[in-house]
Amino acid sequence: MSESAFRPASAGTSGPLLSVRDLHTWFELRQWGFLRLGHVRAVDGVTFDLKRGESVAFVGESGCGKSSLARTLLGLHRPTSGEVVSEGRSLGTLSGSELKAYRAGVGYVQQDPYGALPPFMNVRRILAEPMIVHGIRSREEREARARQVLEEVRLSPADEILPKFPHMLSGGQQQRVVIARALLLEPSLLIADEPVSMLDASVRVEILNLLHSIQAKRNLTLAFITHDLSTVRHYANRIFVMYAGRIIEQAEVNDLLEHPQHPYTQALLAAIADPDADNAKHQRDVPAGEPPSLLNPPPACRFHPRCPHFMAGLCDEEDPPDFEPRRRHWSACWLHR
Amino acid sequence: MARAPLLQVEDLKLSYRTERGILHAVDGVDLTLNRGEALVLLGESGCGKSSLAKALLRLLPRNVDTFSGRVAFDGTDTMTYSEERFRREVRWVRVSMVMQAAMNALNPVVKVGEQVAEPLRVHQGWSSERAFARAEEVFGRVGIAGDFLRRYPFELSGGMRQRAVLAMALVTEPDLVILDEPTSALDVLTQASIMNVLKRIKQEHGTSFILITHDVGTSSEIADRVALMYAGQIVEQSDAGSFFGDPAHPYAKLLMSSVPRLHQREKPIHIGGEPPSMFEPPSGCRFADRCPSRFARCDEMPPPLELPGDRRVRCWLFEGGRR
Numbered sequence: 001m002s003e004s005a006f007r008p009a010s011a012g013t014s015g016p017l018l019s020v021r022d023l024h025t026w027f028e029l030r031q032w033g034f035l036r037l038g039h040v041r042a043v044d045g046v047t048f049d050l051k052r053g054e055s056v057a058f059v060g061e062s063g064c065g066k067s068s069l070a071r072t073l074l075g076l077h078r079p080t081s082g083e084v085v086s087e088g089r090s091l092g093t094l095s096g097s098e099l100k101a102y103r104a105g106v107g108y109v110q111q112d113p114y115g116a117l118p119p120f121m122n123v124r125r126i127l128a129e130p131m132i133v134h135g136i137r138s139r140e141e142r143e144a145r146a147r148q149v150l151e152e153v154r155l156s157p158a159d160e161i162l163p164k165f166p167h168m169l170s171g172g173q174q175q176r177v178v179i180a181r182a183l184l185l186e187p188s189l190l191i192a193d194e195p196v197s198m199l200d201a202s203v204r205v206e207i208l209n210l211l212h213s214i215q216a217k218r219n220l221t222l223a224f225i226t227h228d229l230s231t232v233r234h235y236a237n238r239i240f241v242m243y244a245g246r247i248i249e250q251a252e253v254n255d256l257l258e259h260p261q262h263p264y265t266q267a268l269l270a271a272i273a274d275p276d277a278d279n280a281k282h283q284r285d286v287p288a289g290e291p292p293s294l295l296n297p298p299p300a301c302r303f304h305p306r307c308p309h310f311m312a313g314l315c316d317e318e319d320p321p322d323f324e325p326r327r328r329h330w331s332a333c334w335l336h337r
Numbered sequence: 338m339a340r341a342p343l344l345q346v347e348d349l350k351l352s353y354r355t356e357r358g359i360l361h362a363v364d365g366v367d368l369t370l371n372r373g374e375a376l377v378l379l380g381e382s383g384c385g386k387s388s389l390a391k392a393l394l395r396l397l398p399r400n401v402d403t404f405s406g407r408v409a410f411d412g413t414d415t416m417t418y419s420e421e422r423f424r425r426e427v428r429w430v431r432v433s434m435v436m437q438a439a440m441n442a443l444n445p446v447v448k449v450g451e452q453v454a455e456p457l458r459v460h461q462g463w464s465s466e467r468a469f470a471r472a473e474e475v476f477g478r479v480g481i482a483g484d485f486l487r488r489y490p491f492e493l494s495g496g497m498r499q500r501a502v503l504a505m506a507l508v509t510e511p512d513l514v515i516l517d518e519p520t521s522a523l524d525v526l527t528q529a530s531i532m533n534v535l536k537r538i539k540q541e542h543g544t545s546f547i548l549i550t551h552d553v554g555t556s557s558e559i560a561d562r563v564a565l566m567y568a569g570q571i572v573e574q575s576d577a578g579s580f581f582g583d584p585a586h587p588y589a590k591l592l593m594s595s596v597p598r599l600h601q602r603e604k605p606i607h608i609g610g611e612p613p614s615m616f617e618p619p620s621g622c623r624f625a626d627r628c629p630s631r632f633a634r635c636d637e638m639p640p641p642l643e644l645p646g647d648r649r650v651r652c653w654l655f656e657g658g659r660r
Binding site for chain 2 (some may be wrong): 061062170171200202203204205206208227228229230231233234255267268269271272273274275276277279280283284286287290291295
């Protein structure tokens with residue numbers, strides 16, 4: 001098939017799997033269809049590389065642009081400016097069929113498994129769908145692949161699972177079907193958007209372990225999006241912390257958790273409660289205010305209105321560049337100047 | 338003289354008629370809550386914790402099959418109260434509740450302040466002006482500026498709306514507020530600041546709380562005591578220090594080690610298997626199928642056993658108070 005030409009990775013090629021350069025994804029906001037009210041700057045100047053076989057986590061609160069970033073990487077949103085480069089070609093320059101081929105190489109695991117699975121289709125049909133869309137004509141091959149991915153996500157026996165409808169499965173099983181579906185077209189990049197936030201605590205670990213082992217076995221690049229810093233340690237190599245459409249800190253996972261540099265990351269980590277009865281005895285330090293509107297974000301450093309280390313005349317006037325206060329640990333904050 | 342506890346629940350049972358048979362959502366729950374205390378009702382989805390909360394406020398759907406047991410406030414059993422008397426004397430007067438996802442259930446076309454003041458007008462017959470003034474005062478307590486009273490829900494962020502529904506639960510000055518997953522839809526920082534508000538209200542006003550959640554970390558932010566629920570029953574009831582530091586029931590132990598922690602290098606483990614069907618719960622211990630310490634006796638129903646320090650554990654391992 002000609003499709004393979006633009007897949008994000010054919011094994012053996014060197015260089016990053018995906019390069020993102022100064023990416024902006026803005027959405028135009030209109031009233032009554034013609035009054036232009038401005039732009040929602042969901043992703044606003046983001047640059048990074050994804051290496052082959054690594055697992056990265058994008059961490060941030062709702063509305064920080066992490067899902068818009070994911071959807072841009074999936075080719076579902078067109079970048080407003082900047083580029084996403086795969087195999088030396090920018091997504092913005094791909095034709096419709098090339099983009100379709102690119103998408104086959106990117107698996108997507110949605111946040112809400114129940115919402116992600118059509119309720120009127122059984123598992124067999126759900127798994128067949130992407131294969132039909134991407135031109136796998138043989139019914140036998142589709143059935144064989146479906147069984148193989150179900151085994152890979154440890155949903156067995158396949159004979160029992162295939163005829164079931166989503167509502168007959170538990171939340172954990174539904175999420176396994178979503179993961180199985182994402183693996184069908186043998187992607188080289190798997191994007192998981194809050195894959196466990198809708199699941200129970202005991203099931204979360206199971207699903208995260210599953211994603212981790214699939215990633216290792218298939219040597220996939222796994223980009224997962226989460227708001228929960230306490231789960232990332234075991235499941236990611238690198239972390240990107242996002243705030244108001246930008247990446248404000250990035251580092252290897254342990255270095256980031258042990259030595260957070262940006263005041264926002266420090267606040268996020270301080271707000272997490274590891275179970276301990278002493279938590280009830282004191283108030284937690286939480287920066288005042290809320291994340292800014294992406295329609296009209298604050299100038300310069302976007303965290304400055306809430307920052308405990310705010311320096312007038314600097315933080316509100318000049319964009320902080322990425323400083324490297326520790327080796328291979330970047331933080332966009334003027335404190336490091 | 339020792340006062341009766343604020344809330345005493347004995348052998349509470351609640352089951353529903355469904356197309357698939359009788360669903361035993363709450364199956365023999367005993368609970369005690371003292372004044373000024375915060376009790377966390379911890380459990381995974383489907384364990385019956387929300388049903389239990391709604392049973393306490395007698396907010397029941399139409400398909401109830403059995404609703405029995407004793408629910409006493411200050412020593413007075415309310416199970417015999419008529420619906421009218423319960424509404425007048427208990428619901429939203431002594432006990433109020435923040436429902437799950439309540440912040441998304443605010444009426445979009447009514448100003449927030451009017452909605453917050455509504456319980457005072459409905460349950461206590463206050464005039465609009467007086468109720469509105471009280472609402473303003475309670476807004477201050479939960480950390481929202483007074484001018485937000487005159488805004489509509491869509492003008493408030495998620496955290497603000499959650500504070501507003503909390504204000505709605507506090508506005509009648511109840512002794513007890515039941516919170517059903519009050520922070521699960523919110524971001525980490527917003528969660529932490531809502532928990533700060535709850536801690537402050539508990540300290541300054543002596544309000545008691547029952548917090549229902551599946552999030553072990555958040556639950557430790559306010560808990561004096563923890564009741565862990567599994568398949569319609571409470572399997573462990575302990576003070577927070579013992580529960581988080583030294584859980585007793587095998588399920589509690591597994592649950593605690595499945596919690597990812599920020600400052601822990603070991604990988605969290607997961608609990609295999611699934612909870613039993615609530616249509617025909619097993620006659621023995623309900624956790625037996627998933628329990629690493631299962632033995633012959635587990636197929637009989639384990640009784641709640643008393644442990645030193647006012648702990649209760651529903652597990653044969655603790656027979657005779659031994660560990």
